[in-house]
Amino acid sequence: MQKENKHIYTVSEITQAIKGLLEEKIGEVWLEGEVSNFKAATSGHFYFSLKDPAALISGAMFAYANKGLKFKIEDGLKVICFGKLAVFGPRGQYQIIVEKIEPKGVGAQQLALEQLKKKLQAEGLFDAAHKRKLPRMPFCVGIVTSGSGAAVRDILQILKKGAGFVDVVIRSARVQGEGAFLEIAQGIEDLNAFGKVDLIIVSRGGGSSEDLWSFNEEVVARAIYNSKLPVISAVGHQINTTLADLVADLCVETPSAAAKFIVDRKNALLAELADYRHELSFLARDIIGDMQNNLTALAHMLKSPRDRLLEKEQQLDELFSNLNYNIKHALQLSFERSSSVISRLSVLNPLAILGRGYSLSTLIQGAAIIKDSRQLKKGDLVKTVLGKGAFISSVQEVIKDER
Amino acid sequence: MKDKQNFEDDLKKLQKIVEELSSGSLSLADALKKYEEGIKLSQACSQTLSEAQRKVELLMKKDGKFSLEKFDEPKEEK
Numbered sequence: 001m002q003k004e005n006k007h008i009y010t011v012s013e014i015t016q017a018i019k020g021l022l023e024e025k026i027g028e029v030w031l032e033g034e035v036s037n038f039k040a041a042t043s044g045h046f047y048f049s050l051k052d053p054a055a056l057i058s059g060a061m062f063a064y065a066n067k068g069l070k071f072k073i074e075d076g077l078k079v080i081c082f083g084k085l086a087v088f089g090p091r092g093q094y095q096i097i098v099e100k101i102e103p104k105g106v107g108a109q110q111l112a113l114e115q116l117k118k119k120l121q122a123e124g125l126f127d128a129a130h131k132r133k134l135p136r137m138p139f140c141v142g143i144v145t146s147g148s149g150a151a152v153r154d155i156l157q158i159l160k161k162g163a164g165f166v167d168v169v170i171r172s173a174r175v176q177g178e179g180a181f182l183e184i185a186q187g188i189e190d191l192n193a194f195g196k197v198d199l200i201i202v203s204r205g206g207g208s209s210e211d212l213w214s215f216n217e218e219v220v221a222r223a224i225y226n227s228k229l230p231v232i233s234a235v236g237h238q239i240n241t242t243l244a245d246l247v248a249d250l251c252v253e254t255p256s257a258a259a260k261f262i263v264d265r266k267n268a269l270l271a272e273l274a275d276y277r278h279e280l281s282f283l284a285r286d287i288i289g290d291m292q293n294n295l296t297a298l299a300h301m302l303k304s305p306r307d308r309l310l311e312k313e314q315q316l317d318e319l320f321s322n323l324n325y326n327i328k329h330a331l332q333l334s335f336e337r338s339s340s341v342i343s344r345l346s347v348l349n350p351l352a353i354l355g356r357g358y359s360l361s362t363l364i365q366g367a368a369i370i371k372d373s374r375q376l377k378k379g380d381l382v383k384t385v386l387g388k389g390a391f392i393s394s395v396q397e398v399i400k401d402e403r
Numbered sequence: 404m405k406d407k408q409n410f411e412d413d414l415k416k417l418q419k420i421v422e423e424l425s426s427g428s429l430s431l432a433d434a435l436k437k438y439e440e441g442i443k444l445s446q447a448c449s450q451t452l453s454e455a456q457r458k459v460e461l462l463m464k465k466d467g468k469f470s471l472e473k474f475d476e477p478k479e480e481k
Contacts, residue, residue: 136414137452139407147461147474156459156476164455170474171462194462194469198407266452273445273452276421280445283424284438291431 012089019087022094028084031096032104033057035077046073050081050096058095059083065099071112078104113216117243120218125225131249132230135198137269138262140167142197142229144187147172150205151234151255158256162263169197175204181214185223192228199230202244203255206237215242224248234258354387361385364392373398410451417444 009017033050040046044063049056059081061073073079083098103111124130141159145151147170159166171190173183184202191200202224204212214220215235221243224231233248234255245251252258303311354360361370364381376382380395420441424434460471 137407137410139410142462153476160455160457163452164457165452167457168459168474169462169471170460190462190464190469270449270452273417273449276417276445277442279421280424280438280441283421284434287424287427287429287431287434 015087015089015092018094019089022085022087026085028082029096030080030082031057032078032080035073035079036075038073038075046098048073048075050079058093059098060095061098061101066101069101070109071103072115073101074115080104109213113243116216116218116221117246120221120243120247125221126246130225132227134230134232134250137265138166138198140169140197141262142169142171142191142194142200143203144171144173144184144191144200145203145255146175149175151175151203154205154254154256155201155203155234155259158259158263162259163266166262166266169194176207176211176214181217181220184214185217185219188220188223188227188231197229199232200227201232201234201255201258202248203234203258204236205255212236212242215244217243220244221247232258232261351385354385357387359384359386373400410448413444413448417441417448420444 031050033052036049036051036056038046038048044066046061046066048059048061050059051057061081061083066073080102081096081098082100083096085094086097087094106114120126143152143155145155152170156168159168169191171187171194173187174180175184188200188202191197202215202220204215212235215233224233224244224247230249231247233242233244233251234253234257235242235244237254241251250261252261361382361384362368363370363375364383368375370376370382376395376398378395378398381392382395383392384390420437423429424437424441429437459474459476461474463470463472
């Protein structure tokens, strides 16, 4: 030990020396790193570490410095901070006291917006299930916008031309600048409380994303979410989606588009009404047509007596001519049949045989033709017909087997 | 406000009439009556949509009470 030559530091002394080196030699720095172990103390102070792949440094950001911070510091966030190095003697720790902090890459505001968006999304503010149904036809529209802005002028102009029956209630609000978001949110609440409008248009003309920032405020998003009346968000002049757009029941690109939406609804309704009229006329025509067909059919069934008489006459004529034919036919037939009989008869005529010497004898009594001698007995009177003339004789003797 | 309620009621009635007529279950007299009523309703609705008498007002709030003031429309931009 060479006590005499060497200065022996006390812990406080060496800490003081280190403090001097760090705080004076390095002092204020810009520092880039990734946040980890972030904690927000109840005092409002933030404590966290900043690290890169090889090293880590503790950091503190006191309440006075973090008060106006737009975004939330989270673990994993890459940041650039400005601060000064400080040594905390009691613990033998050095750290950076952060005065300013910014997310790396994106702007602080943009990051804040993304974070808020995530939060509201998680809460369900953008859920389709929560969206209110827009009225089929709004008859009174409430507008939250600047009473002197281009937005209100555009909307009024288009509504006047396209849907002149729609009443408008304007709740004037500043749409940019300090505290504008509170007026917008209040306007939405006021129109809800007033109640006599069918829907609310929250609107502002085009502008820079800073100009439109009020529509990204949580208060505005919540006012829209809590509105009982349906809300159309019509902010800006191109597609720059604000939180208001995401929460609203309908989001259109411009104020004019909001008014056109209403005009379109009106035109669609008018077309529908015209369709109904056509349909009604068609249906009525159908019904009448059906009735007419029925009538014609009935009329056919209901013939006049004259027609019936004529019909019967005709039937009769037909029957008569049938009858004539049948009779003629029958006569013809029987004529033919009888003439053949006659000719056969003339062949068989017994009288014709008589001419050839045969004769025909009959008993006078009973007029039976005698074919067998057994029909006779002695003394019977017999009439014999000859080819010419006849004679009557009496039987002298009956011979049985003469042939 | 306005005849909004009437409009919606009329529209509903009209739709019902069209349904009834297409069902084909009405007597001729009823069908014609419905037809006439439907045409009247649709014309009334169309008339409402074609009116051009709007009001543009400014909603004011004082001590928590609302009032409406006439709104002076900005001049149209040419």
